[in-house]
Amino acid sequence: MAVSRLTGSNKPNEQKLSEYECGFPAFEDPRSQFDVRFYLVAILFIIFDLEAAFLYPWAVSVFSIGWTAWISMMIFIGELALGLVYAWKKGALDWE
Template sequence: MASVAAGYLPILLFLAVALALSVAFVVLPMIVGRLTGATNPYADKLSEYECGFPAFEDSRAQFDVRFYLVAILFIIFDLEAAFLFPWAVSLGWIGIAGWAAMMVFLIELTLGFVYAWKKGALEWE
């Protein structure tokens, strides 16, 4: 019975370290903020700080769909890069089946890029 409990010791240590880090990085700054008065709101703290001037439109305004298409294009090329490097390293081991699977993947990505191009995602007014 003791050997079974000893097998769980690394898991319990991992959980204890994770809990300690969570408290240190989440709860402790909140407590320090309360004690130092950082939560005292006033007009300067509540003002805009991203761009330096007050917003002139409603923050719930709809974005143009082209922003989302550009984001999708970014994800497409990010995935392509993330999959091409390990594939290129292991190409000698995976053989012709791995090469064919990557070609299918690249064709799908190319079709997605062509579709976005035809929809006008790369053209701005």
């Protein structure tokens, strides 16, 4: 990388420094801020996606692990359901 840096040409111009997406010049400022609700929805998605990742191995082995594992998984699902209800009541899922 150092040899390439020393021997390569470095001729920046306006076209090389411009944003380029999907074959077209950028339509908007590339550093525009996103609405906070996008991040909130993304965080909620990650939480419930991880729930599915924990739920799948449990569902595969539910008959061999016994009642204690079943009860602990129901507590886990209940806590996540309470979190979803809380987010819903607080308006985190409303898009106005």
